[in-house]
Amino acid sequence: MGPVAALLFTVVLSLVPTVLFLGLWYGLLALRDDDLVEQARAMEARRPTYSSSxxxxxxxxTRPDASGPSExxxxxxxxxxxxxxxxxxxxxxxxxxxxx
Ligand SMILES: [Zn+2]
Structure with missing residues (x-):
């Protein structure tokens, strides 16, 4: 193995983890279901707040209390x-x- 081949081998070895990580990252981005995320966000906004207790x-x-100071x-x-x-x-x- 000549010096050029060794250098090339080292460069490739150091780049492989980066490429694999980027592949995983973009793979996850492609897998992400944006419609589902939007549905979950809309459900969260629509959820009623139970303030009876x-x-x-x-x-x-933050909500101004209707009863006020008359505890x-x-x-x-x-x-x-x-x-x-x-x-x-x-x-x-x-x-x-x-x-x-
Ligand atoms: Zn009692």
């Missing part, structure tokens, strides 16, 4: 133990007593 209300601070309207006091519960609940979170 009191925890979900705290997770969206007493959104809570109900348990008749058995006096704990504050979210309005509309059936049972107390603390003593599990029934709330009217």
């Amino acid at each position: 009191p925890g979900a209300r705290k997770q969206s601070p 007493s309207d959104a809570t109900v006091v348990c008749p058995r133990c006096g704990s504050r519960n979210a309005a509309g609940v059936t049972y107390c979170w603390h003593c599990l007593g029934e709330i009217d």
Whole structure:
């Protein structure tokens, strides 16, 4: 093997991983289903936000709360133990007593 052949062999050996990687990259780009990605994105945007639970209300601070600072309207006091519960609940979170 002459020096030119050895140099050529080295250059080819160093280029093969790059070519293989580029082949994999462009292969993956060709495999990507753009319609499916768009469908998933549209489904994500259409998904309704369940804000009925009191925890979900705290997770969206950007939304202006309709009840505002009057926190007493959104809570109900348990008749058995006096704990504050979210309005509309059936049972107390603390003593599990029934709330009217
Ligand atoms: Zn209670």
